Amino acid sequence: MANTLCEQLGIDYPIFAFTHCRDVVVEVSKAGGIGVLGAVGFSREQLKEELDWIDAHIGDRPYGVDVVIPQKYEGMDTQSPEALEKQLWDMVPREHIEFAQQLLANAGVPDWPDGSTTMGLMGWTDATATPLLEEALTRPKCRLIANALGTPPADKIKLVKDSGRLIGALCGKVKQALAHKEAGLDFVIAQGGEGGGHTGDVGSIVLWPQIVDAIGDLPMLAAGGIGNGRQIAAAMAMGAAGVWTGSLWLTVEEAHTQPTQKQSLLNATSEDTVRSRSWTGKPCRMLKNEWTEAWGREDSPDPLGMPLQGLVTSDGMRRTATYADAGDCQKVAFNPCGQVIGQINTVESCRQVIYRLLDEYVDAVDKAASLLPKP
Ligand SMILES: Cc1cc2nc3c(=O)[nH]c(=O)nc-3n(C[C@H](O)[C@H](O)[C@H](O)COP(=O)(O)O)c2cc1C
Structure with missing residues (x-):
């Protein structure tokens, strides 16, 4: 399986693990793949703390950092995060905030102890992603940067490439992949519509x-x-240089996923996910629940675009993550995952997952090769 990309990154297998959990980053990289930390939910200070920990525990293995700079969003010409947030709040109807807060209250999601809300701009703008990218680039063991939701701006591509790191981006359409190539990215991550998180509608x-x-x-x-x-063998047979996985790491031993949330994911079938704009404003695959159903009803407010919808939902996202085990929290929690969740039913360690993937890959390739006529 090893190829040029593995050599460039200093990894044994082209198995990329997207995760929000630093322990998963470390364990996947130590097992020979590469962990990529999703930075979108962190402030620069929080990311610094996570990367300090990763740097201290990962030994001499490499890792990656993923940011989200969408191609198009409201307020994209505003560079200061404070000015952008102020500008965006003026565009958010009160109705949306009340609707979101009511859904959380109905499900018994606890308020913050001091009665505050944590509604605010998340990392998915150029203004908020730039400090995260700058922090990542201070880390010698961070060898790759990935971007979701579009081709990164030219100045960011230059910054990363000049630093000697690889930069890639996700896409769900041929035309987006061509735009990534044209912009000079080092690799493209092609995500089929069954994938978890923001995703298009063409199947893998x-x-x-x-x-x-x-x-x-x-x-x-x-x-x-x-x-x-077997799925890796299929991807490699179709010409992939490696695999980029996300849902697989939500239920591993090392994941910080809360127990109730982990159980919801382990119990879920492939039919239990839906693509919904209800949390971020862009189509995102997640577990179906009362929240996704409520925002889809005809008499409900239409989800706003990105990043406006995120302003409305950021408090709910944080509260349902923090109090995942309280009340009926899972009925309104944000649980992004792909259809593959239906085949993930047991808790394994990261190392067990990597070794299982490799064993199954070899078996699948052997089996396919055995179908060829003998010379
Ligand atoms: C919980 C979750 C959050 C995600 N958030 C991001 C993100 O912030 N940035 C990103 O590039 N991709 C994100 N993704 C997509 C993953 O990077 C990956 O492409 C996707 O999970 C692959 O499909 P799979 O879930 O079927 O493995 C997310 C996926 C999941 C499951």
């Missing part, structure tokens, strides 16, 4: 080969629906 098995054909020798990492080695 259709998307991956189209993107490989379109981008030629630029490496494509296959994302969306990978939970076992």
